[in-house]
Amino acid sequence: MNAATITDRHPGDVLLRRERFPHIWCPGCGLGNALRCYVEAMKVSDTPLDKHVVVSGIGCSGRVAGYVNIDSYHTTHGRPIPFATGLKLMKPELEVTVFSGDGDLITIGGNHFIHTARRNLDLNILFVNNFNYGMTGGQFGATTPYAARTTTTPYGNFEQAFNMPLLAAACGAPFVARWTTLHVRQLKEAIQRAFEVEGFAFVEIISPCPIGFGRKNRFADAMDEMTHFREGAVVDHDADLREVGITMRRGDPIVVGNFVDVERPSYDVGKRKLLQKVREGLP
Numbered sequence: 001m002n003a004a005t006i007t008d009r010h011p012g013d014v015l016l017r018r019e020r021f022p023h024i025w026c027p028g029c030g031l032g033n034a035l036r037c038y039v040e041a042m043k044v045s046d047t048p049l050d051k052h053v054v055v056s057g058i059g060c061s062g063r064v065a066g067y068v069n070i071d072s073y074h075t076t077h078g079r080p081i082p083f084a085t086g087l088k089l090m091k092p093e094l095e096v097t098v099f100s101g102d103g104d105l106i107t108i109g110g111n112h113f114i115h116t117a118r119r120n121l122d123l124n125i126l127f128v129n130n131f132n133y134g135m136t137g138g139q140f141g142a143t144t145p146y147a148a149r150t151t152t153t154p155y156g157n158f159e160q161a162f163n164m165p166l167l168a169a170a171c172g173a174p175f176v177a178r179w180t181t182l183h184v185r186q187l188k189e190a191i192q193r194a195f196e197v198e199g200f201a202f203v204e205i206i207s208p209c210p211i212g213f214g215r216k217n218r219f220a221d222a223m224d225e226m227t228h229f230r231e232g233a234v235v236d237h238d239a240d241l242r243e244v245g246i247t248m249r250r251g252d253p254i255v256v257g258n259f260v261d262v263e264r265p266s267y268d269v270g271k272r273k274l275l276q277k278v279r280e281g282l283p
């Protein structure tokens with residue numbers, strides 16, 4: 001390589017706040033890949049970068065709001081969707097993305113999730129699922145698989161986990177996808193599609209958490225978890241969503257794909273139609 005082409009700049013630097021690095025994530029954590037896919041998708045998005053904003057809550061995924069060089073909001077635990085809702089309603093021209101983990105988005109914030117999907121508010125939800133509360137010590141949450149071990153389920157979890165693509169689709173989300181942090185090209189493309197979709201676009205990102213979840217569940221390290229993703233991943237865009245729950249048991253599949261991509265009037269469209277009707281005095 002010509003010396004003149006060598007640079008200490010990362011291609012994503014324009015969208016990263018370098019002064020905040022090194023990041024706090026553990027070696028082998030999947031959040032770096034998820035962030036990179038988000039940044040890469042923004043770089044090729046039709047929306048100007050100054051119209052992209054990100055909202056995150058609390059947890060390891062919440063750090064993303066501090067690392068990206070766009071307008072970003074680091075909100076309270078479980079509440080990124082309500083915050084993003086206010087932002088989108090007041091500034092509909094913004095491309096609002098919620099970047100959140102399973103403890104934040106669906107365990108603490110579950111009620112916000114189902115109602116915002118039902119309303120079909122035009123948000124992009126990047127949901128990093130690593131099956132536990134990583135930052136606070138590896139406790140179980142609403143996506144921890146049945147029988148999985150965590151610090152608060154040392155004998156195995158006896159609660160059923162949410163199957164998130166099924167839940168999102170049942171709530172009416174017009175775009176529902178799932179990829180792992182190993183599927184970087186497909187994940188980036190799914191995020192690009194989420195930007196385009198008018199309405200609640202949901203992308204589940206299955207991610208290794210070697211420190212919180214992996215070591216409690218017989219994964220030697222992050223590579224071992226990633227190997228499980230590679231060996232277990234089954235791409236099936238037409239999957240029956242009732243069958244795509246994840247066990248994280250070796251030998252069981254992790255079904256991935258762009259499962260739902262349909263047109264459905266967004267909240268904003270419905271609101272504008274109603275206002276027009278009222279102004280015209282129609283019954």
Ligand code: SF4
Nearest residue numbers: 025026029060134209
């Ligand atoms: Fe990543 Fe888990 Fe470490 Fe958090 S605790 S940074 S999710 S590996």
